[in-house]
Amino acid sequence: MFKTGYEILNQYEALKKTYDYILGKKKEIKDFQAKTNYKSVTFIGCGSSYCLCKSAEVSYKLRSGMPANSIAAGDLLVNFPAYKKLLENTLLIAPSRSGSTSEVVLSVEMAKAELGVPCISIAAKQETKLGEIADLSIEIPWAFDESVCQTRTVTNLYLADLLLIGIMLDDTSLVEELEQAIKAGEEHINRTREIAREVVDNEEWQKVVVLADAEIAGIAEEGALAFNEICQLPSNYYHILDVRHGPMVLINGKTLALVGCSPDNESYQKDLIKDLKAKGAVVVTVSARDASFWDSDYNVEIPRYKNFAVNGVPFILVPQLLSYFKALKAGVNPDEPTGLDPWIKL
Structure with a gap:
């Protein structure tokens, strides 16, 4: 490994x-x-x-x-x-x-x-x-x-x-x-690992958009960066509804859309997911709901926390595993991305 x-x-x-x-x-x-x-x-x-x-x-x-x-x-x-x-x-x-x-x-x-x-x-x-x-x-x-x-x-x-x-x-x-969230970690890893393998093995995607809001927006942006670094595919982060304001034109059948869903105002998010699928994207949701609620292609279900920031802990595992398995499938060494140093010294 x-x-x-x-x-x-x-x-x-x-x-x-x-x-x-x-x-x-x-x-x-x-x-x-x-x-x-x-x-x-x-x-x-x-x-x-x-x-x-x-x-x-x-x-x-x-x-x-x-x-x-x-x-x-x-x-x-x-x-x-x-x-x-x-x-x-x-x-x-x-x-x-x-x-x-x-x-x-x-x-x-x-x-x-x-x-x-x-x-x-x-x-x-x-x-x-x-x-x-x-x-x-x-x-x-x-x-x-x-x-x-x-x-x-x-x-x-x-x-x-x-x-x-x-x-x-x-x-x-x-x-x-x-x-x-830490105590739920082992179960979450086992469940997410299987779903991530399915998404990589069964779907053909060559670019990624990661969508999330509020307190998990920053760590979701890090999730987009993981796809750049680990499997070396183009990826971008946007706020959930903001993806309609320009980036939607680039979403197509080669796009994986990873959505860190919010527990509030879910109808707006469901409509957005419908729009993403209409453009041909493979949609993976991370939420306390199941896939049938969102009508997403895949869903990583996590516990419902009162503090939305806690969702960031289980959320970040999803892009990490997706990008890792994608790198393995593509024959990319995830440990040594070309041109990237672990930290910078000026």
Whole structure:
């Protein structure tokens, strides 16, 4: 088995460790929060981590009512003067696989030197440069992916972001439901693996659109990136109804549409799925409903959570497995995508 496959299928073991570790740091997190003055939270990252920052931004804003932002670390590094006003009195949160990505490290150093802002780092390695300069360092080395493409690391960083938000905002419901999602992991992997194999073996698709909204939009965008990296097919992310505003013209019989369905206003989503199928797309839904409700071609059923952000944990497994099995079928090595480095050093 390729490293990528192993890391995808073993991610829930790491998720359990991450959950226990971060809950064990609850007092340290709360003590840090109590002594830190900030009026907003800013999440920064690169690539996959930046996608997760987008989800974290929405989760924090919706749950706290406070301002929150997400910025690509490379954008911040190049355009720091333009962002200085936004960064005043903010708390930086920087998720990173390596803790060594130059854009992230240099941006944090600049923000601390010029504005004195505090920083929480989350890294899948120990004793990193990012951890050294952060005011609070969270280290989850069991989540580190040896493969170039991030899978297990992505899910664990997403979990870490949400646990941090849950602890900071005293959102016990979010924290408890994240634990439930982890406990459901083995069954979810077994069910999703079979469905993903069917989609790859029985359908011919050569491009992908990933659709999702709200708190899972960012991790859904990471799902689209997984298809680029792992099976090296063109893929794009859009908000669910936004796909009608231009991208629909490119959807055809060679398109796989992966939809992370929302529990609200389902009729609008059902109409959209009908439109996608009319264009010839193979539609895979991920939801607490079954395939017959959506009239989708395939459905990965997940538990119904009160906190929609929790759906992101089981959702991301679906594009990871689909892209992995597609790579195997196409004879593509998922561990070594041409021209891609595991992290960037400038």
